[in-house]
Structures are given as structure tokens and as C-alpha cells.
Amino acid sequence: MKRILALFLFNIILFTSVVSFGAPVDFAGGVHNEYEYEELVFITGEPIKFVGEVDIKEKIREKDNTKTTNYKITLHPEDTSIEGKLTRKITYVTEYTEDKNKGQSIGQTSVTKYSESINIDDDKYKLEDYQFSKSDVIDNRPATYFYTGNIKGRKYYSLNKNEGKIIIDITGGNVGYENFWGSTETQRVNQIITYPDGKQGIVKTQTSDSLAKKLVYSDNDVNLISFDGGYVRTTNQEVVSRYDYSLPAGEGRNKTGTKNLSKKMSSNIERLIVPKFRDVPGHWAEEYIEKLYSLDVFDDKSMTFFVPEGPITRKEYIVAVMKASDIEPEIPVKKNRRKAPKEVSPFSDVSIDDKDYYYIKEAYDIGIINGRHTDLFRPKETLTVAEGVTMLIRALGFETKAPTPGYYTKFSDDREIPSWAKDSVYVAKEIGILKGNKLNPNKPLSRAEASQLLVNFLEFLEKDLQKDYRENIILFN
Numbered sequence: 001m002k003r004i005l006a007l008f009l010f011n012i013i014l015f016t017s018v019v020s021f022g023a024p025v026d027f028a029g030g031v032h033n034e035y036e037y038e039e040l041v042f043i044t045g046e047p048i049k050f051v052g053e054v055d056i057k058e059k060i061r062e063k064d065n066t067k068t069t070n071y072k073i074t075l076h077p078e079d080t081s082i083e084g085k086l087t088r089k090i091t092y093v094t095e096y097t098e099d100k101n102k103g104q105s106i107g108q109t110s111v112t113k114y115s116e117s118i119n120i121d122d123d124k125y126k127l128e129d130y131q132f133s134k135s136d137v138i139d140n141r142p143a144t145y146f147y148t149g150n151i152k153g154r155k156y157y158s159l160n161k162n163e164g165k166i167i168i169d170i171t172g173g174n175v176g177y178e179n180f181w182g183s184t185e186t187q188r189v190n191q192i193i194t195y196p197d198g199k200q201g202i203v204k205t206q207t208s209d210s211l212a213k214k215l216v217y218s219d220n221d222v223n224l225i226s227f228d229g230g231y232v233r234t235t236n237q238e239v240v241s242r243y244d245y246s247l248p249a250g251e252g253r254n255k256t257g258t259k260n261l262s263k264k265m266s267s268n269i270e271r272l273i274v275p276k277f278r279d280v281p282g283h284w285a286e287e288y289i290e291k292l293y294s295l296d297v298f299d300d301k302s303m304t305f306f307v308p309e310g311p312i313t314r315k316e317y318i319v320a321v322m323k324a325s326d327i328e329p330e331i332p333v334k335k336n337r338r339k340a341p342k343e344v345s346p347f348s349d350v351s352i353d354d355k356d357y358y359y360i361k362e363a364y365d366i367g368i369i370n371g372r373h374t375d376l377f378r379p380k381e382t383l384t385v386a387e388g389v390t391m392l393i394r395a396l397g398f399e400t401k402a403p404t405p406g407y408y409t410k411f412s413d414d415r416e417i418p419s420w421a422k423d424s425v426y427v428a429k430e431i432g433i434l435k436g437n438k439l440n441p442n443k444p445l446s447r448a449e450a451s452q453l454l455v456n457f458l459e460f461l462e463k464d465l466q467k468d469y470r471e472n473i474i475l476f477n
Contacts, residue, residue: 023185024239025054026071026090027151027170029205031239033263037073040243040259041086042193042203043118043125043157043166047245047259050075050086065096077120088116090130096138103141103397107149109134118157125166129156136174141397142366143325144179144461151189164196175469180326181461182212184469199248207241208470214462215272215291230274231294237265242474277306285448288455297323297454308448315350315379317388317450318369319359324454325395327366329358347377354379368394386421386441388450392433392457393424402426411439418442432464433457 025032030039037054040047052075059068068091075086091113098105109132116127136149153170169192176185186208193201212235219229240262249255272294280286285308292298297320298306312320322329332343343352346364350357360377363369368391369377393399402423408414409426417425421441428434433456445453 023176024187024207024209024241025056026073027153027172027187027189029189029207029241029243029261030054031207031241031261031263033265036263037075038078038261038263039075040261041118042191042201042245042247044120044123045195045201045247047243047257048082048084048120049078051078052076052086065098067094067096068092069094082120084118084120086116086118090114090116103139105138105140107136107138109136124160125157127155128158139397141395142327142368143395144177144465146177146397148175149173151187159196166196167194168192177465177469179461181458182210182466184208184210184466186469186473188473195248201245201247204244205241206474207239208474209237209239210466210470211235211237212462212466215294227274227276231272231291233270233272235268239263240470240474277304279305280308283308283448285451288451289448291455292320292324292451295324306447308451309446311382311444312447312450313380314377314383315356315360317383317445318363318391319356320450320454321368321391321395322359322363324458327362329362331358346375348375350377350379382444384442385439385445385449386418386425388445388453389428389434390421390424392453393427398427398431399423410437412437413439413441416441431460433460
């Protein structure tokens, strides 16, 4: 739970003036960037685009595991021929309950304060009552948080005080993920609007807020320089939405249509360390190795030789997996060690004074690794391809996504895959972390092969998750 709240807090610090990333504004299909917010309003029976500003403030209370989100929205019609104004103030409170044994948390959201008025030409619509409930389940996996939720609500508006009422029934859900490499939340919300004359309209919104990082290689413009080109890490955020509507048009007919909105944040760029290995240029794994070194996944003290065809040790690999997943272990402050209980290593062959001890301990605590022969980790031994793949799939929490036992993988040497690794190998092949037709599962994993696996893992976090959580839900034109 502390890690979840810490991530939320990080998001707030990063985007205080706008909104925590990976979560659309409110539940009306609106989109935003640093300067402007816009949404479509259907309360009159016609789609009217409103534009303006949104101010969002979030407060985390770790003591009682709650998050409070305050929205203040001030808008006006984009069409200047329409006189109007929309003001909305809403406060949502989310309470989190953690089940440590299952590695999951439940988030329960309710509305505690609300006020909204919409003026359009001579008509005024006032929000008289707002009932809202949202519940999410969050699966706390080592490399990524995955979550999904359900939404239910109802809004009551009065028209010019006593000229009728408009009722908007809200149902829907959301899916999302969050990791170091990016985050996406997509909401699918259905609104059934009942107008004062009893006629009904339907508005379906699909809104996705995505933040993604990617590596871009940048060549040098000059030749007489001490290093070759290097990688730039770019961070991009975009909010997109799609409205599909069917509104009453009189004489039993409906007016239907689709409208799309989108806004992008300004990109952020960051230059990364440039590797200078002498035995990497021209190697088939050159790009993989340089990417990981630039990201500090590999931090070899010697930048002269990487030894790509040499075997990678179990300790080197698990530390790289942890760093690729951006899992930083909690290291006790030295001055408090006397008061703290004596640290006991889970492995008899890994000393607590080892510089990588806390990475190994954390990997063990969250289930990415197991010991060899009870309490032995064998940190200096090599590991097999099957072992390396299994660790990555455990980091994702995808071990259970394989079919019922009895299936075959798509590798020609399927029979050589150990039974304990088969589920992980199957999933890794399906999601693109493993490629090719032959696996050689029991072969020692080389440093070059480990680099390829880790980059494929990072690209899955970067690209494939966003595609599944956004493009596969919202059909872009």
C-alpha cells in the first residue's frame, strides 16, 4: 500500500499544475494539456463543445490510506455564437484497502462535495444531486500495477429552477496500468440522458490518458568528438476521447454521430549516459547492450569490455531485472541499524554486506526469485535461458496466463523446456519477449542474450501495454 500511495504522490509532485498522469479528468470524456481543458456537453440535446481550464488538487493521507481529488472546472462554448458558461466543483475520496496475502488492493471512490451549473443562452441547468460509486481492484505486481474498476452514478439537474429536470444515469468501467516506463488508464462510460419531455439520449464515451517513455538514438553532428551518438529518453503524454451519441431529434427519430477530442502535453527529453565498449560495436546485440547501459540497468565499472558472449551470473541478471523494472529496494539508514532488528539474509551464500544484497532480498521477498537447494542462491553461478525468462514473467505477474497444462509452445525444442518453466516460456512467446523458433532453454544465458531479453521486456512495458489499454479499446480513425 505504501508503494501505491508513494506512486500517487510522485505523480502529484510531477504534474501538480495539471493532473496525476494516467487518469482522465473526471468522468465526462474531457481532454487536457498544460493549458486547456475541453469536453462535449449534451444536456440540451445537442453536442456542444466547451473549452476552458481545469484545476486539480490531490491530497494523499498515508495514515488512513486515502486520496482526495478536487476538480475545479471553468468552461465556455467554443462556438462564440452561443452564450454560455459551465462551472463545476467536485471532490472525490478514494479509500484503499490492502490484502497483503493476495498482493492486491481495493480502491473505493465516492463523491463528497459537488456543485455544477451550466448556462446556455437563456437556460440554466443546475446540478441538484449527484450519486456516485466507483470500485477498483489493483494487482500489485513487481514490474507493473494493473487495475480495473466499475463505475455507477446518477446526476439530477434542474432546468431554470422549475421548468423540468434532466437525469443522467452513468455506468461504465476503467482499466489501467502503471509502471516506470509509462501508464495508461482508459475509461468507458455510458450516459443515458432523460430530458424534461421524457425522451432519452445515449452518449458513450471512451477516454484514455497515456504517458509513455521511449528511447531515441541521436547521432552526433560532428566527427571530432570523444564519443559516438547516444540515446535520448523522451516522455510524452496524450489524452484522447471518443464520443458516440444518439440523441432525440423529434418524430421518433434520433440524431447520431461520433466526435473525437485529443490533447498532448509538451514532451520532456533527457540525455543518457553514452557507453564506450570496445567489444560491442558490430555485435548483433550492440543496440540492446547500449540501451541497457544508458538506462543504468548494467553498471559495469569497466566501460572498456562488456564480454557479450560471456555468461551472465544469477546475481548480475536479477539486479538487472530489478533495475529494468525500476524496483529500488528499501535500504535501512546506517545510523538506525543499531536500533533495528538484526538483518538476516534469506540465503546463506549472500552476505548482507554484499553491495547488491538488498536487490536480491527484495527480488526474493516479492517472488521474482527462489533459492536453489533450500537456502542457497548461488549468486556467481550462471543461469539458463529458461530461468531468465521465468524471472521476467514473474516480475510481470503473468505466470498464470498460460493455458491448462497439456499445451505445446511454438518452439521446435518444446520437449526440452523444464516443466516449471513452460508456463513462463509460453507467455513470454505470446507477448513478444521471446522470439524465433528455437529456445535452447537449458543453455547458459549469455550477457548478449540477457540484454536482448531485457530490452524486449522493456519494449513490452513501453509499447504493447499501451496498445492493449488504449488502441485496442478506442478505435482511432
